[in-house]
Amino acid sequence: MKYATKSNNTANGGRGMSKPWETAFDSRTDLAEYGDNALGLFALGLKFGIEDLETVAADAITDGSDDKKCDIVYIDESEGYAVITQCYKSSKARQSAPANKASDLNTAVSWLFQRPLKELPERISSPARQLRDGIKDGQIKKIFIWYVHNLPESSNVTDELKTVEETLKSALTQRFADKAIAVSAHEIGQNTFETWYSETLSPILVNDDFKIELKHGYEVAGPNWSAYVTSVPASFLHRTYKKHRTKLFSANVRDYLGSRSSDSNINNGIKKTAETEPANFWVFNNGLTILVNDYAEVSGTRKKSLIISGMSIVNGAQTTGAIASLTKSPTEVEIPARFVKTSDADLVHSIIQYNNSQNKVTASDFRSTDSVQKRLKEQMSRIPNAEYEGGRRGGAGDSIARRPNLLPSYTVGQSLAAMHGDPVTAYNQKTDIWINDRLYSRYFNEETSAHHIIFAFGLLRSVxxxxxxxxxxxxxxxxxxxxxEERQLSFFRKRGSIYLLVSAISACMETFLGRKVPNIYRLSFGDKTSPKDAQKIWNEIVDVTAPLCAQLDEALNDGLKSGERAESAISKFQGLVEVTADSNASKFKLFKQKIVSR
Incomplete structure (x- = not known):
């Protein structure tokens, strides 16, 4: 995406040079093949920290002549949200994006949520079913409507999107009156991209200086970090949140969750304690951990003060939000706090991780120190052109600047689940693979090796x-x-089809190899085969088996939900692969020669 630099009417605001987010986008050459949709994928990566945009593209892009204005329908049931996107990339200098493309999203909403499924074009039938089922089952709780483009935002587009938002609210009220679904429509243009991009560069977005009067406090130092331990008046939090809102939580994986009138709700309990037992708040509350750019203790004639530069609340978002939601600023409440400064980026990641250990968003992070992941990471280091974080997410930077050799943790878990005969879990429970001990130990155990991961990952990428x-x-x-090919494309347009086909192909391993395979964990292409080379080896097998995918359709008719239906369909697929084995004998023989069994 390159813009002219001579005119002040360039798409980048006439500044004569690309903005940082544009440079970052241009560097994502892996997204170029997706055309206008590349902007939508890039936006998903920035907003939600998604590393594997290749897998997202394969599942979520619906773009085509009969897509009913739905370019991307991304659904993450494990996190409870969906994003419906219209994408537009201008190659010319314009002051704003066409407003009519924003109004097109009314069409998308109407087709996805109001029209009978049997009337929907094949391209959007499966995502529409998944959306409706997800809402009905209580798995989707928030829906974003995005108009993504590379031009300045405008009031005309904002007005159109307000109408889209109301259209969606009305459709949801009619069809799902008993469900509380949050809806928001946004224009994602130059300013939003710039904001989102800047937010990924630093965990601290609020860079003001603050002065806190101290009653007590002391400093603690460690390797590459120091901290000041004290307590802060709740009035300070009340005032600071009113000014900076959720930017205070830029290094916190959770914003304020809100409070309900329930004694069992922690945030309501925080408010009640602050109002009724202010003198005991200090001993009842766990306190705050706050990342700062710098701090200094200053002694006055009578009192000491702490001067802090910049702040992000790593742990304590719920306490801060609850205090800030009080009608009056509390005057007697003191809150335990520690202000931490460090220039070590890896340490910052760990501070954020360990101070938010109850949050499932970083589920894979909490496996990164177990013996299996340590062993896998060490083994992976010996495989050409392969990087693996051992369960740890790569961080915000990896959702912007692609690491071409990185095997994203969640995708690795999904590829293993699919290869080992569980496509339903692979597609619907990518987070649970890392959270649930039973699932985790099924796919990450002493038999799992790095070269077997490459084996499974290569098949997923090939499909x-x-x-x-x-x-x-x-x-x-x-x-x-x-x-x-039309039949294959029809199959692939159904959500979950990729993981189902991976499981089906894996189930035919004995036919490919012409022998018993008692333990598929022992199969690989050896420890010198890169992920890209593994994909190329699998391409020959996928080319001859994908045309048989119609045998798997029955497992996708209502979405990929039933393990029994998946097993039945895979059994039929296996039978057909066996029948056609003789005609593909030469390709199976070449594949067999690449297999290493330990």
């Missing part, structure tokens, strides 16, 4: 690229698809 290649061929000239 994803099969789908994307068919989509690209259809978009270039729909008539160029053969009848067999």
């Amino acid at each position: 994803e690229h099969r789908k994307l290649a068919l989509m690209a061929k259809h978009k270039a000239a729909s008539t160029s698809l053969t009848t067999a």
Whole structure:
């Protein structure tokens, strides 16, 4: 995405040079093949910290002539949200994006939520079903409507999106009156991209200086860090939050969750304690951990003060939000606090991680220190062109600047689950694979090796690229698809199809190898095969088995939800692969020669 630099009417605001977020976007050459949708994928990565945009693209892009204005429908049931996106990338200098494309989202909302499923085009039928089922089952609690573009935001677009928001609220009220679904429509343009990008560069967004009068306090130092331990008046939090709002929580994986009138709700309890037992608040509350750029103790004639530069509340968002929601600023409440400063980026990550250990968003992080992940990471270091964080997420930077050799932790878990015969879990429970001890130990155990991960990951990538290649061929000239390719594309348009096909192909391993396979964990392409090379080896197998995917359709009719239906469909697929084995014997023989069994 390059803009002219001679005119003041350039798409980047006439500044004569690209903004940092544009430079970061341009560097994502892996997104170039997705056209306008690349902006939507980039936005998802920035906003939600998604590392594996390749897998997201394979599942979420619906773009085409009959997409009913839905370019991307991204659904994350494990986190409870969905994003419906219209994308537009301008190659010319404009002052704003076309407002009519924002109003097109009314069409998207109407088709996705109001029209009978049987009337929907094939391209959006599966995501519409997944959205409706997710809301009905209580798994989707928030829906974002995005108009994503590379131009300045405008009031005209904002007005159109307000109408879209009301349309969606009305549709949800009619169909899901008993569900409380939060809805928000946003224009994601130059200013928003710049804000989101800047937020990923530093964990501290509030850079003001603050002065806190001290009653007591002391300093603690460690390797590469120091901290000042004291207590702060609740009035300080009340005042500071009113000014800076949720920017105070930039290093906290959770914002304020709100409070309900229930004694069992922690935030309501915090408010009640502050109002009724202010003198005991200090001993009842766990306190705050606050990252700062710097701090200094200053002694006056009568009192000491703490001067802090910049702040982000790592732990204590609920306490801060609850205090700030009080009608009156509390005058007698003191809150335990420690102000931490460090220039060590890895240490900052760990501080954030360990101070938010109850949050499932970083589920994989909390496996990163177990013996299995340590062993896998060490093994992976010996495999060419492969990086693995051992469960730890790569951080905000990896959702912006792609690390081409990185195997994202969640995708690794999904590929293992699919290869080992559980496509339902692979597609619907990617977070649970890391949270649930039973699931985790099923796929990450003493038999799991780094080269087996490459084996599974390569198959997943091969199937994803099969789908994307068919989509690209259809978009270039729909008539160029053969009848067999049209059937495959029809299959791939169903949500969960990629993981189902991975499981089905894996289930045919004995046919490919012509022998018993008592333990699939022992199979790999050896420890010298890179992920890219593994994908290439699998391509030959995927090419000859993907045309048989119609046998798997029955497992996707109502979404990929039933393990029994998946097993039944996979059994039929296996039978057909066995019947056609002789005609593919030469390819199976070449594949067999690449297999290493330990």
